[in-house]
Amino acid sequence: MKHELKLYCDTTRLSELRNFLGDILEDTSLTEVDQHQVILAVEEVCANLIIHSHDCNPKECIDLTVKKSADLMIFEIRDFGQGFNILEYQEPDISFVMKSKRKGGLGIILVKRIMDKIEFETKANINICRLFKILKSK
């Protein structure tokens, strides 16, 4: 099954994203804790794009497609921004985040620890980030 959401680049839209994902995840075998984490991971990638690639311009948008099969979920996030390759990003050490007092850097660590696989590619100016979550049978 496939679900799609056009997300405008405004952080106040993130709650809409969470509701969209919550409805889809509700019907899966994931526990409440796991569903919560998957929502968080997808939001972290989207928030990152909204803020850093699109400067919170509400006229721009990113496209999210969720594909669900019996044992796998794929979250595909497409955008036309400057591109952010999550795989190349060297996430900071937690102690560095603390010392530097910067309020970022934690999101990508969360995504990498929550998702089972991450892919990134740029094709004809479109950046595609795919997040994979394996569904375990109940």
Place this chain on the structure above:
Amino acid sequence: MMLQIEKNIENEHSVLSLIGEIDASNSVELDEVILDMVQGGVRNLLVDCSQLEYISSAGLGVFMSYLEEFQEKEIKLVIFGLKEKVFQVFNILGLDQLIKIKSTKKDALEEVL
């Protein structure tokens, strides 16, 4: 309202109650409240998260950004009442090793008094 923040100054400590969801759109509100409390000379800060449904890295980053200052100024921070799903997010990042997290307000009070 997506996020509601309540501030209660009690005898020896202040309780900050976070109600709702914290994400990149409103984490600045949490930042402002904590900054205000630090400037007001708070010594013991208890954060009631029993009604916190969601926190993303933007909100976690706010707590992280104060940890050193709290250490320097000897301000005690204790978070209590986290729902399991929210606690697990702290856990993934290992923040439960950096921030004192307690189950109940009673346990949190014992930590600061």
